[in-house]
Amino acid sequence: MTNVRLPVNTATLEELLVFARAWPDRRWAVEGATGLGLGIAQRLLAHGEDVVDVPATLAARARVLSTGHGRKTDVHDAIAVALVAQHHRRLRPVQPEDLSSVIRLVSDHRDDLVHEHTSGLNRLHRLLRELIPGGAPTGTSSHQAAALLGKVRPTTATDTARKQLARDLLGGLQGLEARIKTLTDQIATLVAQSGTSLTEISGVGSVVAAKIIGHTGDVARFPDTHHYASFNGTAPIDASSGDHSRHRLSRRGDRQLNAAIHVIAIYQISHPGPGREYYLKKLAQSKTPKEARRALKRRLSDTVYRRLSNDHEASQAGAA
Template sequence: MRWCEQWPERRFAVEGAGGLGRLLAQQLAAAGESVVDAPSTLSARARLLATGGDRKTDAADALHVAQVALFRQDLRPVAQEDQTTILRLLTERRDDLVHERTRVLNRLHAVLRDLVPGGAPTGLSADKAATVMKGIRPVTATDSCRRDIARDLLADLRRLDRQVKDNEAEMREAVAATRTTLTTLPGLGIVLAAKVIGHVGGATRFPTEHHFAGYTGSAPLDVGKTSWQLPLDTQRR
C-alpha cells in the first residue's frame, strides 16, 4: 500500500477475487480501495496472446491481469463482505452438520440392528433411539461393546441436533437483518432464503434478469421446433 501511494488514482485487479484471491481482494476493499475481479479465463487468454504459450510467472501473471483490467471495463467490482457472506457461511455450515448427522444416524441404526431383535425402527431419532436402548440387556461382551458404542453415537446425535438448531437460529437472525421479502413467497423458508441470498450475493451483480437466469440454470434452451412422425404400426394401434 505504501508503494501504491505514489498513484493517487489507482485501481486494483485481483485474479480470482472470489476464490484464492478472496483474502487479498477483501483486505483491499476494506481499506476503501477500488478493486475488480479478473477472471482467470480472461488472464489466461491474455497470457496466450502475449506469449503464444501458457508459461506462468508471477511477473507475467501480474502484467496479464493488469492488461485485462485495462481493456475490459465490465469486470465485476469487489464489494466488501457483508450479511450475504454470513448467510453463505451459515448455510454451508448447516450442510456439513446435516451430512454428519445423517452419517451418525445411519451408524447408530446399524449398531442397534445388531442389538435389537428385528432391528431398530425406521424414522430413527435421538429420542426414539434412547427409548430403544433402555430395553437393551447385553448378554455377551460383544453386545456390551455395541451398547457402549451406541451410547456414544447417541450422544453425538444429540450434540448435532443442538448444533443444527442453533445454526438455524443464527440463520433466522441473519436473514431478518437483510430485510428480504423472499420468505413471503410460498414454500420458501428460512434455510432456502439464506441459501439464495448467501450464494447469489445480491441480484444487482447481474446486468439483466437473463444473466441471473443463466447463473441459476433456469434459463430455457432454444431447441426450436422438430417435426416427427410416429412409426406406421404405432399409428395403427
C-alpha cells in the same frame, strides 16, 4: 512491466500499498475475490482501494491465449489477471462484506452440521441394525434410537462394544441437533433483519431464504433475469443440432443456490397454487416431469431475482 512477488503474511498489504505508490490512479485486479482472494481483496477495499474481481475462468482463458502457452506460473497468472482487468469491461467491483456475507457464513455452517448429523445418524443406524434383530426402522430419529438402544441387552463382548459406540454417537448427535437449532434461530433473526421479501414466496422459509441471499450476494451485479438464471444453473443449455431443437440441464452455476430453488419448486409442485398449475400445464404440453420441473425452476429464478432486485432498490432508497 513491473512485478513484485510477496509472501502472504501480516505485512503483505502494507508492502503492496508501498509498491503501488508509483501509480496514484490505480485499480487492483484480484482473481477469485470471493474465494481464495477474499482476504486481500477486502483488506485493499478497507484501505479505500479500487478493486475488481477477475473470475478464475476468465483468467484461465487469457492464460491459454498468452505467449506462455497456458503454463500456470505465478508470473503467467499475474499477467493473465492483468490482461483480463485491462480489456474486460464488465468485471464486478469488489464490495465490502455486509449482512449477506454473515448470512452465508451461518447458513453454510448450518449445512455442514446437518451433513455431519446425517452421516452420524447413518452410522448409528448401522450399529442398531447389528444390535437389534430385524434392525431399526428407516428414518429413525436420534430420540427414537435412544429408546431402542435402552432396550438392548448385549450378550457378547462385541455387542457391548457396539452399544458403547452407539451411545457415543447418540451423544454427539444430540449435541449437533442443539447446535443446528441455535443456528436455525440465528438464521431466522438474520433473515428478518435483512428485510427480504423472499419469505413471501410460497415454499420459502428462513433457511431457504438465507441460502438464496447468502449465495446471491449483491444482486445488482446481475443485469437481468437471464444472467441470474445462468449464475444459478436454471438456464437450460442449448443442445440443438440440425433440424432438432432441444435443451439440456445445466450443471454449471452455484449449486447451493440451484438447490434452494429446487426446494421451492418441489414444495410448489406438491401444494395447490400458481407453481403447481404451471407445472401441470407443462405436463399437458407433453413435457416430461423433469422438463416441467426445470421450466418451473427457471420461472422461480426470475421471481427470486425480481424480489431481490426490489429489495435492493428499496434498501438503496431508504439509505438515501
